[in-house]
Amino acid sequence: SCISLPSRYKPADTDSRTNRHYALNFRAYTHFTSPIRRYVDVVVHRMLAHAIAEDPNPPFTTVGAGSNTGLPFTPPEETIYDRKTVELIAENCNLRKSKSKQAQDDSGRVYMALCIKACPIVRQAIVIDMGYKSFKVMLPKMGIDAQVYVDDIKAFKAQVVNAKGEKVDDSNEGSTPKSERYLSITWKQGGPPEKIGVFGGVCVKLTAKMSPPPIDIRYHVVQHGSEEEKATAAAEVKSQEKPPSLKRSDSSSMIEMADELQQ
Known part of the structure; x- marks a missing residue:
């Protein structure tokens, strides 16, 4: 059975x-x-x-x-x-179930991207995993986990370092525990670096990626208290007075995305 x-x-x-x-x-x-x-x-x-x-x-x-x-x-x-047939049916049902869940998750992400297309948002995030080229953050108020790449941080200097301040790369990545890795960000030339470890907080800006497909959400680390954070937060408050509505072109994008998922 x-x-x-x-x-x-x-x-x-x-x-x-x-x-x-x-x-x-x-x-x-x-x-x-x-x-x-x-x-x-x-x-x-x-x-x-x-x-x-x-x-x-x-x-x-x-x-x-x-x-x-x-x-x-x-x-x-x-x-x-026979048992072999039941195994094949079960495996096919597992595949369809997985594809359905993936389509559901992708549809939710596409809809969210379309909603923040006109107005990016900023949220506080917690670092939950630290690599050396990227790190994972969790946005508690949104229930989202996201991977952020160090090279995408727009700062004077951004890198992952160990407890001694040495850069973590291919040569020492295996010998540096994740608990001893820190995201070091120097926001402006001459300024002190900001060090963030696992369970540390970062400010993340969410924007929509419309092209090339697939439609998705981009996550950018921004400096807490910076003009970029303040301007984004102010625009978000203003947009709440008149929530954005999806345009016909946005609906077409969702249909195209659905076609890609079915294929």
Whole structure:
């Protein structure tokens, strides 16, 4: 039978110890819901129908769709699945489920990019992972994780250094723990460098990337308290008085993006 896991579908093992439902004290167990929702549920329904039809003393009688005669219903032979077929069906369902989730996430990101196209926004972010060419930040108020590249920081000098202030690169990356790496940013010539480690805070500006496709969001680290941050924040406040509306060209971009995702 097919069992539903949080992330993947797979055929059940033949070992009754792994199929057993502890709370219900059942020797064998499978999970399914309405067959109009998921194809794996259709498979489970078909397999159960065959199991009931082959039982010499079935607990109840299956009746054909649209029939009120009460005569036993015999499932068609083409719906008899061997284990290999069930494995292939489960793998295909996993692929489709993954693609659907990806399309959902991409659609949300495209819509957000279109919303901030006219008015970029600034948000406080927390560094949650530190590489040496890039680092990952989390925007708590937006529930977003994003990868930011050091070379994209518009500053006089930006690099990842170790506790001694030495630049982390290919030669010493393996010997420098992430907990001992720091993002060092010198915003202007002659100014003191700003050092940010894991769980440190940075100011991030979000802008829309419309071309080349795919549509996406760009994340830029800006100096906290700078004129760029203040101007972006002021423009955001002003835009809230009249929220931006999607134009026909934006809708076309979303349709083109949807076509790309389907391919």
